[in-house]
Amino acid sequence: MNEGHIVKRFDQEIEHLNSLILEMGQLAISQLAEAQESLANEDPEQAYNIIARDSKLNDLDSQSNDEIIRLIAKRQPVARDLRELIAIGKIVSDLERAGDEARKIAGLTIRFFEPGKKPPSDEILSDIHQLAEYVCKMLQLSMNSFGEQNMKIAGKVVKRGLKLDGQLQSIIRRLTTFIMEDPRNIGHFIDIVLGIRALERFGGHAKNIAGHIVFIQTGEDLRHVADDEFLKSIGKH
Amino acid sequence: MNQTAIEDAKPIERNNSDDPLNDPNYKTVGEVTVPNAAMTTKNVDVYYGDKQAIYNVSLDVGKNEVLAMIGPSGCGKSTFLRCLNRMNDTIDICRIEGDIRLDGEDIYSRNMDVVLLRARVGMVFQKPNPFPKSVYDNVAYGVNLHGLSRSKSDLDDIVEDALKRAGLWDEVSDRLNQPGTGLSGGQQQRLCIARAIAISPEIILMDEPCSALDPIATAKIEELIDELSKHYSICIVTHSMQQAARVSQRTAYFHLGKLIEVGATDIIFTNPSHRLTEGYITGRFG
Numbered sequence: 001m002n003e004g005h006i007v008k009r010f011d012q013e014i015e016h017l018n019s020l021i022l023e024m025g026q027l028a029i030s031q032l033a034e035a036q037e038s039l040a041n042e043d044p045e046q047a048y049n050i051i052a053r054d055s056k057l058n059d060l061d062s063q064s065n066d067e068i069i070r071l072i073a074k075r076q077p078v079a080r081d082l083r084e085l086i087a088i089g090k091i092v093s094d095l096e097r098a099g100d101e102a103r104k105i106a107g108l109t110i111r112f113f114e115p116g117k118k119p120p121s122d123e124i125l126s127d128i129h130q131l132a133e134y135v136c137k138m139l140q141l142s143m144n145s146f147g148e149q150n151m152k153i154a155g156k157v158v159k160r161g162l163k164l165d166g167q168l169q170s171i172i173r174r175l176t177t178f179i180m181e182d183p184r185n186i187g188h189f190i191d192i193v194l195g196i197r198a199l200e201r202f203g204g205h206a207k208n209i210a211g212h213i214v215f216i217q218t219g220e221d222l223r224h225v226a227d228d229e230f231l232k233s234i235g236k237h
Numbered sequence: 238m239n240q241t242a243i244e245d246a247k248p249i250e251r252n253n254s255d256d257p258l259n260d261p262n263y264k265t266v267g268e269v270t271v272p273n274a275a276m277t278t279k280n281v282d283v284y285y286g287d288k289q290a291i292y293n294v295s296l297d298v299g300k301n302e303v304l305a306m307i308g309p310s311g312c313g314k315s316t317f318l319r320c321l322n323r324m325n326d327t328i329d330i331c332r333i334e335g336d337i338r339l340d341g342e343d344i345y346s347r348n349m350d351v352v353l354l355r356a357r358v359g360m361v362f363q364k365p366n367p368f369p370k371s372v373y374d375n376v377a378y379g380v381n382l383h384g385l386s387r388s389k390s391d392l393d394d395i396v397e398d399a400l401k402r403a404g405l406w407d408e409v410s411d412r413l414n415q416p417g418t419g420l421s422g423g424q425q426q427r428l429c430i431a432r433a434i435a436i437s438p439e440i441i442l443m444d445e446p447c448s449a450l451d452p453i454a455t456a457k458i459e460e461l462i463d464e465l466s467k468h469y470s471i472c473i474v475t476h477s478m479q480q481a482a483r484v485s486q487r488t489a490y491f492h493l494g495k496l497i498e499v500g501a502t503d504i505i506f507t508n509p510s511h512r513l514t515e516g517y518i519t520g521r522f523g
Binding site for chain 2: 001005006007008076078079080082083106219
Protein backbone atom coordinates (compact mmCIF):
# COMPACT_ATOMS: atom_id res chain seq x y z
CA MET A 1 0.00 0.00 0.00
CA ASN A 2 2.06 2.93 -1.28
CA GLU A 3 -0.82 5.42 -1.32
CA GLY A 4 -0.33 8.20 1.21
CA HIS A 5 -2.70 9.05 4.04
CA ILE A 6 -5.45 11.60 3.51
CA VAL A 7 -3.88 13.41 6.46
CA LYS A 8 -0.52 14.28 4.90
CA ARG A 9 0.88 15.25 8.27
CA PHE A 10 0.70 11.59 9.33
CA ASP A 11 2.88 10.61 6.35
CA GLN A 12 5.37 13.32 7.25
CA GLU A 13 5.49 12.15 10.86
CA ILE A 14 6.12 8.53 9.83
CA GLU A 15 8.75 9.72 7.36
CA HIS A 16 10.46 11.66 10.13
CA LEU A 17 10.40 8.59 12.37
CA ASN A 18 11.85 6.47 9.56
CA SER A 19 14.66 8.97 9.09
CA LEU A 20 15.49 8.68 12.80
CA ILE A 21 15.69 4.90 12.44
CA LEU A 22 17.92 5.10 9.37
CA GLU A 23 20.16 7.53 11.25
CA MET A 24 20.33 5.12 14.19
CA GLY A 25 21.13 2.24 11.84
CA GLN A 26 23.98 4.12 10.16
CA LEU A 27 25.33 5.15 13.54
CA ALA A 28 25.27 1.57 14.86
CA ILE A 29 27.05 0.35 11.71
CA SER A 30 29.71 3.08 11.86
CA GLN A 31 30.22 2.44 15.58
CA LEU A 32 31.13 -1.18 14.91
CA ALA A 33 33.18 -0.35 11.81
CA GLU A 34 35.16 2.21 13.79
CA ALA A 35 35.52 -0.12 16.78
CA GLN A 36 37.06 -2.66 14.42
CA GLU A 37 39.28 0.10 12.98
CA SER A 38 40.42 1.11 16.47
CA LEU A 39 41.37 -2.50 17.08
CA ALA A 40 43.27 -2.68 13.77
CA ASN A 41 44.99 0.67 14.45
CA GLU A 42 45.69 -0.32 18.08
CA ASP A 43 44.22 3.06 19.02
CA PRO A 44 42.61 3.27 22.51
CA GLU A 45 41.83 6.97 22.06
CA GLN A 46 39.61 6.20 19.08
CA ALA A 47 37.97 3.48 21.18
CA TYR A 48 37.18 5.96 23.95
CA ASN A 49 35.55 8.26 21.38
CA ILE A 50 33.39 5.40 20.15
CA ILE A 51 32.26 4.60 23.69
CA ALA A 52 31.41 8.27 24.28
CA ARG A 53 29.43 8.41 21.04
CA ASP A 54 27.16 5.58 22.19
CA SER A 55 25.13 8.17 24.10
CA LYS A 56 24.02 9.56 20.72
CA LEU A 57 22.39 6.19 19.99
CA ASN A 58 20.72 6.28 23.39
CA ASP A 59 19.38 9.78 22.64
CA LEU A 60 18.00 8.65 19.28
CA ASP A 61 16.44 5.65 21.03
CA SER A 62 14.60 7.92 23.49
CA GLN A 63 13.64 10.37 20.77
CA SER A 64 12.22 7.60 18.56
CA ASN A 65 10.26 6.08 21.45
CA ASP A 66 8.74 9.46 22.31
CA GLU A 67 7.77 9.90 18.68
CA ILE A 68 6.14 6.44 18.52
CA ILE A 69 4.10 7.06 21.69
CA ARG A 70 3.00 10.45 20.37
CA LEU A 71 1.98 8.99 17.01
CA ILE A 72 -0.02 6.15 18.59
CA ALA A 73 -1.82 8.60 20.88
CA LYS A 74 -2.52 11.14 18.16
CA ARG A 75 -3.18 9.02 15.08
CA GLN A 76 -4.60 5.83 16.62
CA PRO A 77 -3.03 3.73 13.87
CA VAL A 78 -4.48 0.42 12.69
CA ALA A 79 -3.45 -2.37 10.30
CA ARG A 80 -0.14 -1.70 8.53
CA ASP A 81 0.34 1.65 10.26
CA LEU A 82 -0.01 -0.02 13.66
CA ARG A 83 2.31 -2.86 12.71
CA GLU A 84 4.84 -0.38 11.40
CA LEU A 85 4.90 1.65 14.62
CA ILE A 86 5.10 -1.42 16.85
CA ALA A 87 7.86 -2.92 14.69
CA ILE A 88 9.79 0.35 14.60
CA GLY A 89 9.70 0.40 18.40
CA LYS A 90 11.39 -3.01 18.36
CA ILE A 91 13.86 -2.02 15.63
CA VAL A 92 14.88 0.95 17.78
CA SER A 93 15.65 -1.41 20.69
CA ASP A 94 17.64 -3.72 18.43
CA LEU A 95 19.71 -0.83 17.07
CA GLU A 96 20.38 0.54 20.52
CA ARG A 97 21.57 -2.88 21.67
CA ALA A 98 23.65 -3.35 18.50
CA GLY A 99 25.37 -0.11 19.50
CA ASP A 100 26.07 -1.60 22.93
CA GLU A 101 27.75 -4.59 21.26
CA ALA A 102 29.91 -2.24 19.13
CA ARG A 103 30.96 -0.52 22.35
CA LYS A 104 32.17 -3.87 23.69
CA ILE A 105 34.48 -4.26 20.67
CA ALA A 106 35.85 -0.76 21.35
CA GLY A 107 36.37 -1.97 24.93
CA LEU A 108 38.61 -4.75 23.58
CA THR A 109 40.89 -2.15 21.96
CA ILE A 110 41.30 -0.43 25.32
CA ARG A 111 41.85 -3.73 27.07
CA PHE A 112 44.47 -4.94 24.61
CA PHE A 113 46.30 -1.78 23.55
CA GLU A 114 46.40 0.65 26.43
CA PRO A 115 50.00 1.36 27.48
CA GLY A 116 51.41 -1.41 29.66
CA LYS A 117 49.09 -4.11 28.29
CA LYS A 118 50.32 -7.12 26.38
CA PRO A 119 48.32 -7.31 23.12
CA PRO A 120 47.32 -10.61 21.51
CA SER A 121 48.86 -11.72 18.22
CA ASP A 122 47.36 -10.53 14.91
CA GLU A 123 46.55 -14.13 14.15
CA ILE A 124 44.25 -14.40 17.18
CA LEU A 125 42.61 -11.07 16.35
CA SER A 126 41.98 -11.81 12.69
CA ASP A 127 38.68 -13.57 13.42
CA ILE A 128 37.26 -10.51 15.15
CA HIS A 129 38.02 -8.33 12.10
CA GLN A 130 36.50 -10.77 9.68
CA LEU A 131 33.40 -11.28 11.79
CA ALA A 132 32.89 -7.55 12.45
CA GLU A 133 32.87 -6.85 8.70
CA TYR A 134 30.42 -9.69 8.18
CA VAL A 135 27.86 -8.56 10.77
CA CYS A 136 28.24 -4.89 9.71
CA LYS A 137 27.16 -6.00 6.24
CA MET A 138 24.21 -7.86 7.81
CA LEU A 139 23.00 -4.72 9.56
CA GLN A 140 23.57 -2.67 6.42
CA LEU A 141 21.33 -5.09 4.52
CA SER A 142 18.71 -4.90 7.28
CA MET A 143 18.69 -1.13 7.07
CA ASN A 144 18.42 -1.30 3.26
CA SER A 145 15.52 -3.69 3.72
CA PHE A 146 13.90 -1.23 6.13
CA GLY A 147 14.50 1.78 3.87
CA GLU A 148 13.03 0.05 0.85
CA GLN A 149 10.56 -2.09 2.85
CA ASN A 150 11.95 -4.97 0.83
CA MET A 151 11.40 -8.49 2.16
CA LYS A 152 13.77 -10.08 -0.34
CA ILE A 153 16.65 -8.13 1.22
CA ALA A 154 15.39 -9.23 4.64
CA GLY A 155 15.72 -12.79 3.35
CA LYS A 156 19.38 -12.13 2.46
CA VAL A 157 20.00 -11.07 6.08
CA VAL A 158 18.59 -14.37 7.33
CA LYS A 159 20.76 -16.32 4.86
CA ARG A 160 23.84 -14.45 6.09
CA GLY A 161 22.74 -15.29 9.65
CA LEU A 162 22.79 -18.98 8.76
CA LYS A 163 26.37 -18.71 7.51
CA LEU A 164 27.30 -16.76 10.61
CA ASP A 165 26.41 -19.72 12.82
CA GLY A 166 28.84 -21.91 10.90
CA GLN A 167 31.57 -19.28 11.04
CA LEU A 168 31.26 -18.94 14.80
CA GLN A 169 31.71 -22.66 15.32
CA SER A 170 34.85 -22.78 13.20
CA ILE A 171 36.28 -19.68 14.95
CA ILE A 172 35.84 -21.26 18.37
CA ARG A 173 37.49 -24.44 17.13
CA ARG A 174 40.44 -22.44 15.77
CA LEU A 175 40.84 -20.42 18.98
CA THR A 176 40.79 -23.61 21.01
CA THR A 177 43.83 -24.88 19.11
CA PHE A 178 45.68 -21.67 20.06
CA ILE A 179 45.07 -22.35 23.74
CA MET A 180 46.14 -25.93 23.39
CA GLU A 181 49.35 -24.74 21.72
CA ASP A 182 50.07 -22.11 24.38
CA PRO A 183 47.90 -22.00 27.52
CA ARG A 184 49.17 -18.48 28.31
CA ASN A 185 46.74 -17.29 25.60
CA ILE A 186 43.80 -18.09 27.90
CA GLY A 187 43.34 -14.44 29.04
CA HIS A 188 43.16 -13.19 25.47
CA PHE A 189 41.04 -16.15 24.50
CA ILE A 190 38.34 -15.21 27.02
CA ASP A 191 38.32 -11.58 25.88
CA ILE A 192 38.12 -12.57 22.25
CA VAL A 193 35.35 -15.08 22.84
CA LEU A 194 33.38 -12.36 24.62
CA GLY A 195 34.04 -10.10 21.62
CA ILE A 196 32.84 -12.81 19.26
CA ARG A 197 29.74 -13.24 21.36
CA ALA A 198 29.14 -9.47 21.08
CA LEU A 199 29.47 -9.68 17.29
CA GLU A 200 27.15 -12.66 17.19
CA ARG A 201 24.56 -10.63 19.08
CA PHE A 202 25.13 -7.70 16.73
CA GLY A 203 24.29 -10.05 13.84
CA GLY A 204 21.31 -11.34 15.83
CA HIS A 205 19.93 -7.81 16.10
CA ALA A 206 20.34 -7.40 12.34
CA LYS A 207 18.35 -10.61 11.87
CA ASN A 208 15.66 -9.45 14.30
CA ILE A 209 15.27 -6.28 12.26
CA ALA A 210 14.79 -8.37 9.12
CA GLY A 211 11.98 -10.18 10.97
CA HIS A 212 10.38 -6.86 11.91
CA ILE A 213 10.35 -5.81 8.23
CA VAL A 214 8.46 -8.99 7.35
CA PHE A 215 6.03 -8.30 10.21
CA ILE A 216 5.36 -4.81 8.87
CA GLN A 217 4.74 -6.17 5.39
CA THR A 218 2.73 -9.29 6.18
CA GLY A 219 1.69 -9.24 9.84
CA GLU A 220 3.53 -12.54 10.41
CA ASP A 221 5.56 -12.81 13.58
CA LEU A 222 8.67 -14.74 12.58
CA ARG A 223 10.76 -14.08 15.66
CA HIS A 224 10.46 -17.59 17.00
CA VAL A 225 10.45 -19.67 13.82
CA ALA A 226 13.34 -21.58 12.28
CA ASP A 227 15.29 -19.78 9.58
CA ASP A 228 13.98 -22.21 6.98
CA GLU A 229 10.40 -21.31 7.87
CA PHE A 230 11.33 -17.64 7.86
CA LEU A 231 12.59 -17.85 4.28
CA LYS A 232 9.58 -19.87 3.16
CA SER A 233 7.27 -17.26 4.63
CA ILE A 234 9.00 -14.47 2.72
CA GLY A 235 8.64 -16.48 -0.47
CA LYS A 236 4.87 -16.76 -0.03
CA HIS A 237 4.29 -13.02 -0.34
CA MET B 238 18.72 -25.85 5.01
CA ASN B 239 17.08 -25.36 1.67
CA GLN B 240 18.59 -22.21 0.18
CA THR B 241 15.87 -21.96 -2.42
CA ALA B 242 13.09 -21.86 0.18
CA ILE B 243 12.00 -18.39 -0.96
CA GLU B 244 11.60 -19.54 -4.56
CA ASP B 245 9.90 -22.82 -3.60
CA ALA B 246 7.25 -21.34 -1.32
CA LYS B 247 3.67 -21.48 -2.54
CA PRO B 248 2.24 -17.96 -2.95
CA ILE B 249 -0.65 -16.89 -0.69
CA GLU B 250 -3.80 -16.32 -2.72
CA ARG B 251 -5.34 -12.91 -2.19
CA ASN B 252 -8.38 -11.35 -3.76
CA ASN B 253 -7.25 -7.80 -4.31
CA SER B 254 -9.51 -6.62 -7.09
CA ASP B 255 -9.21 -2.84 -6.98
CA ASP B 256 -12.48 -2.28 -8.72
CA PRO B 257 -15.03 -4.60 -7.17
CA LEU B 258 -17.88 -2.53 -8.59
CA ASN B 259 -16.90 -3.47 -12.14
CA ASP B 260 -16.17 -7.04 -11.22
CA PRO B 261 -19.50 -8.89 -11.54
CA ASN B 262 -18.01 -12.01 -9.99
CA TYR B 263 -16.47 -10.26 -7.03
CA LYS B 264 -16.41 -12.57 -4.05
CA THR B 265 -16.26 -11.17 -0.53
CA VAL B 266 -12.97 -11.86 1.21
CA GLY B 267 -13.51 -13.82 4.44
CA GLU B 268 -16.20 -16.10 5.79
CA VAL B 269 -19.67 -14.56 5.37
CA THR B 270 -21.48 -17.38 7.14
CA VAL B 271 -21.35 -18.29 10.82
CA PRO B 272 -22.34 -21.61 12.42
CA ASN B 273 -24.85 -20.11 14.87
CA ALA B 274 -26.60 -17.50 12.77
CA ALA B 275 -29.50 -15.51 14.22
CA MET B 276 -30.04 -13.96 10.82
CA THR B 277 -28.84 -15.01 7.37
CA THR B 278 -28.71 -12.89 4.26
CA LYS B 279 -27.96 -14.30 0.82
CA ASN B 280 -27.34 -12.51 -2.47
CA VAL B 281 -29.06 -9.30 -1.40
CA ASP B 282 -29.46 -6.60 -4.05
CA VAL B 283 -31.06 -3.26 -3.22
CA TYR B 284 -32.24 -0.71 -5.77
CA TYR B 285 -33.43 2.86 -5.38
CA GLY B 286 -35.42 3.21 -8.61
CA ASP B 287 -32.95 2.32 -11.38
CA LYS B 288 -29.92 2.83 -9.22
CA GLN B 289 -28.46 -0.20 -7.55
CA ALA B 290 -27.23 0.51 -4.02
CA ILE B 291 -26.28 -2.98 -2.80
CA TYR B 292 -24.71 -5.69 -4.94
CA ASN B 293 -25.08 -9.36 -4.14
CA VAL B 294 -24.31 -9.12 -0.43
CA SER B 295 -24.36 -12.27 1.71
CA LEU B 296 -23.64 -11.91 5.40
CA ASP B 297 -24.80 -13.77 8.51
CA VAL B 298 -25.36 -12.27 11.93
CA GLY B 299 -24.27 -14.69 14.66
CA LYS B 300 -26.14 -15.21 17.92
CA ASN B 301 -24.80 -12.97 20.68
CA GLU B 302 -22.24 -11.39 18.43
CA VAL B 303 -21.58 -7.73 17.77
CA LEU B 304 -21.14 -7.25 14.05
CA ALA B 305 -19.75 -3.88 12.95
CA MET B 306 -20.37 -2.55 9.47
CA ILE B 307 -17.93 0.05 8.26
CA GLY B 308 -17.22 1.84 5.01
CA PRO B 309 -17.15 5.25 3.38
CA SER B 310 -20.31 7.36 3.14
CA GLY B 311 -22.64 6.03 0.47
CA CYS B 312 -21.15 2.53 0.51
CA GLY B 313 -24.51 0.98 1.40
CA LYS B 314 -23.91 -0.13 4.97
CA SER B 315 -26.94 1.73 6.40
CA THR B 316 -29.08 0.63 3.47
CA PHE B 317 -28.09 -2.96 4.16
CA LEU B 318 -28.75 -2.55 7.89
CA ARG B 319 -32.23 -1.22 7.17
CA CYS B 320 -32.99 -4.28 5.06
CA LEU B 321 -32.66 -6.43 8.16
CA ASN B 322 -35.91 -5.18 9.74
CA ARG B 323 -37.58 -3.96 6.56
CA MET B 324 -37.12 -0.29 7.39
CA ASN B 325 -36.56 0.25 3.66
CA ASP B 326 -40.24 -0.67 3.10
CA THR B 327 -41.06 2.92 3.97
CA ILE B 328 -39.17 4.14 0.88
CA ASP B 329 -41.42 3.76 -2.16
CA ILE B 330 -38.70 3.50 -4.79
CA CYS B 331 -36.68 0.98 -2.81
CA ARG B 332 -36.66 -2.58 -4.11
CA ILE B 333 -34.94 -5.50 -2.40
CA GLU B 334 -33.97 -8.85 -3.93
CA GLY B 335 -32.31 -11.81 -2.29
CA ASP B 336 -32.96 -13.87 0.77
CA ILE B 337 -33.00 -12.58 4.36
CA ARG B 338 -34.02 -14.95 7.13
CA LEU B 339 -34.50 -14.56 10.85
CA ASP B 340 -34.20 -17.91 12.60
CA GLY B 341 -34.75 -19.53 9.22
CA GLU B 342 -37.91 -17.52 8.50
CA ASP B 343 -38.01 -15.36 5.34
CA ILE B 344 -38.59 -11.83 6.62
CA TYR B 345 -39.80 -10.64 3.20
CA SER B 346 -42.47 -13.35 2.86
CA ARG B 347 -46.10 -12.26 2.54
CA ASN B 348 -46.91 -13.87 5.87
CA MET B 349 -44.38 -11.87 7.80
CA ASP B 350 -45.95 -9.35 10.21
CA VAL B 351 -43.67 -6.33 9.81
CA VAL B 352 -44.66 -4.83 13.18
CA LEU B 353 -43.76 -8.09 14.88
CA LEU B 354 -40.55 -8.34 12.84
CA ARG B 355 -39.46 -4.91 14.07
CA ALA B 356 -40.12 -6.04 17.63
CA ARG B 357 -37.83 -9.00 17.05
CA VAL B 358 -35.27 -6.88 15.24
CA GLY B 359 -35.12 -3.60 17.15
CA MET B 360 -33.41 -0.46 15.95
CA VAL B 361 -31.53 2.44 17.49
CA PHE B 362 -30.90 5.45 15.31
CA GLN B 363 -28.15 8.00 14.92
CA LYS B 364 -30.02 10.75 16.72
CA PRO B 365 -31.80 9.81 19.95
CA ASN B 366 -35.52 9.95 19.20
CA PRO B 367 -37.50 9.44 22.42
CA PHE B 368 -41.27 9.83 22.14
CA PRO B 369 -42.66 13.05 23.63
CA LYS B 370 -43.79 11.04 26.61
CA SER B 371 -42.50 10.27 30.08
CA VAL B 372 -39.42 8.10 30.62
CA TYR B 373 -41.72 5.29 31.83
CA ASP B 374 -44.09 5.55 28.87
CA ASN B 375 -41.23 5.55 26.37
CA VAL B 376 -40.19 2.10 27.57
CA ALA B 377 -43.73 0.83 28.21
CA TYR B 378 -45.03 1.89 24.79
CA GLY B 379 -43.76 -1.08 22.78
CA VAL B 380 -44.60 -3.51 25.57
CA ASN B 381 -48.22 -2.35 25.55
CA LEU B 382 -48.34 -2.28 21.74
CA HIS B 383 -47.33 -5.92 21.54
CA GLY B 384 -49.36 -6.94 24.61
CA LEU B 385 -46.32 -8.29 26.40
CA SER B 386 -47.40 -7.50 29.99
CA ARG B 387 -50.07 -9.26 32.01
CA SER B 388 -50.58 -6.57 34.64
CA LYS B 389 -49.48 -3.12 35.77
CA SER B 390 -46.93 -4.61 38.16
CA ASP B 391 -45.67 -6.88 35.38
CA LEU B 392 -45.27 -3.79 33.17
CA ASP B 393 -43.45 -1.99 35.99
CA ASP B 394 -41.04 -4.91 36.23
CA ILE B 395 -40.41 -4.97 32.47
CA VAL B 396 -39.76 -1.20 32.41
CA GLU B 397 -37.41 -1.40 35.40
CA ASP B 398 -35.57 -4.38 33.93
CA ALA B 399 -35.16 -2.68 30.53
CA LEU B 400 -33.89 0.53 32.14
CA LYS B 401 -31.47 -1.47 34.26
CA ARG B 402 -30.18 -3.41 31.27
CA ALA B 403 -29.72 -0.11 29.44
CA GLY B 404 -27.70 1.17 32.39
CA LEU B 405 -30.13 4.02 32.96
CA TRP B 406 -32.17 2.95 35.99
CA ASP B 407 -29.96 4.55 38.64
CA GLU B 408 -30.11 7.87 36.79
CA VAL B 409 -33.88 7.99 36.14
CA SER B 410 -35.57 5.84 38.81
CA ASP B 411 -36.69 8.97 40.69
CA ARG B 412 -38.04 10.76 37.62
CA LEU B 413 -39.86 8.10 35.63
CA ASN B 414 -42.78 10.43 35.06
CA GLN B 415 -40.72 13.25 33.64
CA PRO B 416 -40.42 13.71 29.85
CA GLY B 417 -37.84 11.51 28.14
CA THR B 418 -36.88 14.47 25.98
CA GLY B 419 -35.62 16.21 29.13
CA LEU B 420 -32.75 13.75 29.54
CA SER B 421 -29.21 14.42 28.27
CA GLY B 422 -28.28 13.17 24.76
CA GLY B 423 -26.49 10.09 26.09
CA GLN B 424 -29.36 9.29 28.47
CA GLN B 425 -31.88 9.72 25.66
CA GLN B 426 -29.93 7.26 23.52
CA ARG B 427 -29.86 4.74 26.38
CA LEU B 428 -33.59 5.34 26.82
CA CYS B 429 -34.07 4.42 23.16
CA ILE B 430 -32.02 1.29 23.74
CA ALA B 431 -34.18 0.49 26.80
CA ARG B 432 -37.25 1.00 24.62
CA ALA B 433 -35.84 -1.45 22.05
CA ILE B 434 -34.90 -4.16 24.56
CA ALA B 435 -38.12 -3.89 26.60
CA ILE B 436 -39.86 -5.95 23.93
CA SER B 437 -37.18 -8.66 24.05
CA PRO B 438 -35.77 -8.45 20.52
CA GLU B 439 -33.43 -11.08 19.13
CA ILE B 440 -31.32 -8.59 17.22
CA ILE B 441 -30.65 -4.91 17.81
CA LEU B 442 -29.64 -2.78 14.83
CA MET B 443 -27.70 0.36 15.65
CA ASP B 444 -27.15 3.00 13.01
CA GLU B 445 -24.37 5.32 14.20
CA PRO B 446 -25.70 5.27 17.77
CA CYS B 447 -22.93 7.44 19.21
CA SER B 448 -22.32 9.99 16.48
CA ALA B 449 -24.27 12.67 18.36
CA LEU B 450 -22.78 11.86 21.76
CA ASP B 451 -19.79 13.10 23.74
CA PRO B 452 -16.95 10.68 24.67
CA ILE B 453 -18.37 9.89 28.14
CA ALA B 454 -21.84 9.11 26.81
CA THR B 455 -20.20 7.14 23.98
CA ALA B 456 -18.20 5.08 26.49
CA LYS B 457 -21.41 4.28 28.39
CA ILE B 458 -23.13 3.12 25.20
CA GLU B 459 -20.12 1.01 24.25
CA GLU B 460 -20.08 -0.57 27.70
CA LEU B 461 -23.79 -1.21 27.28
CA ILE B 462 -23.26 -2.86 23.87
CA ASP B 463 -20.79 -5.20 25.49
CA GLU B 464 -23.29 -6.08 28.21
CA LEU B 465 -26.23 -6.42 25.81
CA SER B 466 -24.34 -8.82 23.56
CA LYS B 467 -24.73 -11.45 26.28
CA HIS B 468 -28.45 -11.51 25.52
CA TYR B 469 -28.84 -10.17 21.97
CA SER B 470 -27.14 -10.05 18.59
CA ILE B 471 -26.10 -6.54 17.66
CA CYS B 472 -25.37 -5.05 14.24
CA ILE B 473 -23.78 -1.65 14.45
CA VAL B 474 -23.03 0.76 11.63
CA THR B 475 -20.32 3.19 12.63
CA HIS B 476 -17.96 5.67 11.05
CA SER B 477 -15.63 5.40 14.01
CA MET B 478 -12.94 2.84 13.27
CA GLN B 479 -11.93 2.79 16.93
CA GLN B 480 -15.52 2.14 17.98
CA ALA B 481 -15.84 -0.77 15.56
CA ALA B 482 -12.54 -2.14 16.85
CA ARG B 483 -13.60 -1.72 20.47
CA VAL B 484 -17.11 -3.13 20.47
CA SER B 485 -17.37 -5.78 17.77
CA GLN B 486 -16.25 -9.35 17.35
CA ARG B 487 -16.69 -9.31 13.56
CA THR B 488 -16.30 -6.45 11.12
CA ALA B 489 -17.69 -6.12 7.62
CA TYR B 490 -16.23 -3.59 5.21
CA PHE B 491 -18.53 -2.18 2.50
CA HIS B 492 -17.36 -0.26 -0.54
CA LEU B 493 -19.48 1.05 -3.41
CA GLY B 494 -22.40 -1.20 -2.46
CA LYS B 495 -20.33 -4.37 -2.22
CA LEU B 496 -19.23 -6.28 0.81
CA ILE B 497 -15.48 -6.28 0.26
CA GLU B 498 -14.27 -8.13 3.30
CA VAL B 499 -15.60 -9.61 6.50
CA GLY B 500 -13.65 -11.17 9.30
CA ALA B 501 -12.71 -11.22 12.96
CA THR B 502 -12.33 -7.65 14.15
CA ASP B 503 -8.93 -8.45 15.63
CA ILE B 504 -7.68 -9.43 12.19
CA ILE B 505 -9.43 -6.71 10.19
CA PHE B 506 -7.79 -3.99 12.29
CA THR B 507 -4.32 -5.50 12.42
CA ASN B 508 -3.92 -7.35 9.15
CA PRO B 509 -6.81 -6.98 6.70
CA SER B 510 -6.61 -8.98 3.49
CA HIS B 511 -8.06 -6.58 0.93
CA ARG B 512 -6.14 -3.45 0.06
CA LEU B 513 -9.38 -1.44 -0.05
CA THR B 514 -10.10 -2.38 3.57
CA GLU B 515 -6.55 -1.48 4.52
CA GLY B 516 -6.76 1.81 2.63
CA TYR B 517 -10.01 2.79 4.32
CA ILE B 518 -9.18 1.90 7.90
CA THR B 519 -5.73 3.49 7.73
CA GLY B 520 -7.18 6.69 6.30
CA ARG B 521 -5.71 6.45 2.84
CA PHE B 522 -8.93 7.22 1.03
CA GLY B 523 -12.38 8.43 2.01
